[in-house]
Amino acid sequence: MILVELRLMLRKRRVWLCWLLLCALPTLVAVLLATTRLAPPPGRGGAFLSAVVSNGQIFPAAALALVVPVFLPITVAIVAGDTIAGESSAGTLRYLLVRPVGRLRLLVAKLVSVAVFVLLAVLFVTVVSYAVGVVAFGFGPDASLGGGGAIPSLSGVELSPADVVFRTATTVGYLALCMLALGAVGLLFSTLTDSPLAAALGVLALVVASAAVQPLDAAAAIEPFLPTAHWLAWIDLFRDPILWADVREGALVQLGYVVVAFGAAWANFSTKDVTT
Amino acid sequence: MILATRDLTKRFGRVVAVSGVSLEVPRGVRFGLLGPNGSGKTTLVRMLLGLVHATSGHIEVLGEPMPKRAATVLPRVGALVEGPAAWGHLSGRANLRLLDAAGRGRAGRRRADRVDEALDRVGLGGVDRRPVRAYSLGMRQRLGIAAAILREPELLLLDEPTNGLDPRGIQEMRALLTDLNAAGTTVVLSSHLLTEVEALCTDVGVMDRGRLALTSSLDALRAxxxxxxxxxxxxxxxxxxxxxxxxxxxxxxxxxxxxxxxxxxxxxxxxxxxxxxxxxxxRSLEQVVLEITGAGSDRVDRARSEGPR
Missing domain, CATH: 3.30.70 (Alpha-Beta Plaits)
Known part of the structure; x- marks a missing residue:
């Protein structure tokens, strides 16, 4: 069922469109920066953007910082909201269940497909923006000396290419986990309604609510448990030495979201009457 | 008995969709489930397939309790429930292959052959690669029946199998179902088209407002x-x-x-x-059914006290 689910997802035009748009936004920003050379001053604008102009290799980090707050969650909401509700409204859910595909197996397959979607989304953004960054801004000052283009960390220390690959890979994994947590919530919402749109909007409502509450001092007690709280913790991965505390805490909270949301989705779906 | 229910009841909130149905269908027959719209036919079929959970009562399909043993029962059952459904962005052939691959069991080369054979049987053998989205109602119906017969089931549960088919299509389906039945498949179909049931079935059950009002062989009914x-x-x-x-x-x-x-x-x-x-x-089946059933739930009459003022 998992393979079938992946094949179904990869043949949806909507999924490819999401990936395409996710890669298009950083590309647009790169083009604008490259033509104007007007980078935002350090401390203003998106993270890393000020450093990008002098070294294109840092652009993947800047691109991820661009898509994470809004754009990426929207695509995750669309894809995750569609998982069960989409099959339900198309009527294919009943035929899958009488095929038979066990309800738990179906949910697991759906969660795996969402995981693959978010992982590929983050990976595509990273790879495309690396290529775009290098083309637009070059390898940085050291490239001409054959130094492989060392990259400055946020702390000013130069990072070796192997180090950058490690930090970027960790970032991709961390962000994929954050988005998977959101996807698991989408899967839960998708079992509660027969409308993919309603499920997707529910996910977005959660993101907006969380982002609205997060800066309030009054919300300090629940702040660490908000879904959006740790979305930018990965920036610490580009400091030297790496500050692991926030990333570790973020990963635990996000994993908690995956487990709780998936458990609730299963509890609801396993005894649900399928009447569509 | 290939199918047996005892005191089967389903409530949706305050609405009683199926009420105390005890139905037995022997192996090898062609059974027609009749009844007006909203009489509970579809809910009954959904309960037999484990899609809807009964409020109370007991179900056995192929001699095993449902939905407890769904994993062993359902692979031997083919079903068409409330119209066909398919992934619109894929071709009919791709739809059948993926649906087949979604479950456990036989795979590989034989899957492609099985799909082609099922498509041939329902008259879609020459279908091209266009997506199901572009299919006509009749083609979708044929595809739905192909999906139901794909794994040579012992029991076929078909809800309104001739919906959307033209007279020739209806005749083809009738011939197909008769052939399958002769080869040993028990066919249970629900319909509100009396002529359809009269032309195909050996036994009938009539539902009315959630109750099973009658079961009988067709010959006995048409005394x-x-x-x-x-x-x-x-x-x-x-x-x-x-x-x-x-x-x-x-x-x-x-x-x-x-x-x-x-x-x-x-x-x-x-x-x-x-x-x-x-x-x-x-006696025609129509007379019998009209005698024992009330108006369908799609007719809503004014309560008598509530006349014009």
Missing amino acids: PTGRILVRTPDPAGVVGVLDGQVLGRAGELVTVRGTDPVAVNAQLVARGVPVSGLVLEQ
Whole structure:
């Protein structure tokens, strides 16, 4: 069922469109920066953007910082909201269940497909923006000396290419986990309604609510448990030495979201009457 | 029994969709489930398949309790529930292959062959790569039936199998289902089209407002009424010969009391009355169903006290 689910997802035009748009936004920003050379001053604008102009290799980090707050969650909401509700409204859910595909197996397959979607989304953004960054801004000052283009960390220390690959890979994994947590919530919402749109909007409502509450001092007690709280913790991965505390805490909270949301989705779906 | 329920009840909130249904369908028959819209046919079928969970009661399909043993029962059951459904962005062939691959069991080369064979059987063998989204209603219906027969099930549960098909398509489906039945498949279909059930089924059950109002073999239902219909260019002559037995007369058609058309014919011909048609009247399925069922739930009448003021 998992393979079938992946094949179904990869043949949806909507999924490819999401990936395409996710890669298009950083590309647009790169083009604008490259033509104007007007980078935002350090401390203003998106993270890393000020450093990008002098070294294109840092652009993947800047691109991820661009898509994470809004754009990426929207695509995750669309894809995750569609998982069960989409099959339900198309009527294919009943035929899958009488095929038979066990309800738990179906949910697991759906969660795996969402995981693959978010992982590929983050990976595509990273790879495309690396290529775009290098083309637009070059390898940085050291490239001409054959130094492989060392990259400055946020702390000013130069990072070796192997180090950058490690930090970027960790970032991709961390962000994929954050988005998977959101996807698991989408899967839960998708079992509660027969409308993919309603499920997707529910996910977005959660993101907006969380982002609205997060800066309030009054919300300090629940702040660490908000879904959006740790979305930018990965920036610490580009400091030297790496500050692991926030990333570790973020990963635990996000994993908690995956487990709780998936458990609730299963509890609801396993005894649900399928009447569509 | 290939299918048995005991005191099966399903409530959706305050609405009782199915109420105390005890149904038994023997292996090998062609069973027609009849009833007006909203009488609970579809809910019953969904419960048999484990899609909807019963509020109370007991279900056995292929001798095993459902939905507890769904994993072993359902692979041996083919179903069409409330119209066909498919992934619109894929071709019919891709749809069947993916649906087949979604479950456990046989795979590989035989899957492609099985899919092609099922498509051939429903008359879609030459279908091209266009997506199901572009299919006509009839093509979708055929695809749905192909999906139901894909794994050579022992039991076929079909909800309104001839929806959207033209008269030729309906005839083809009837022939297909009769063939499958002759090869050992038990066919259970639900329909509100009486002629469809009358033409295909050996046994019928009639549902009304959630209850199973009747189960019977079709032959027993269509018992003679004890009347003979005589068609003649000389109705007055018939009345003259069979005076006392004549129950009614309408144009060339005379209704006569009796159970032996041969004797009536001999009597009339011997007295020189021309007879152009003679038939033993049987109850039609339509009469039976209309007698025992009320209006469907899609008709909403004004309550009597609530007249115009």
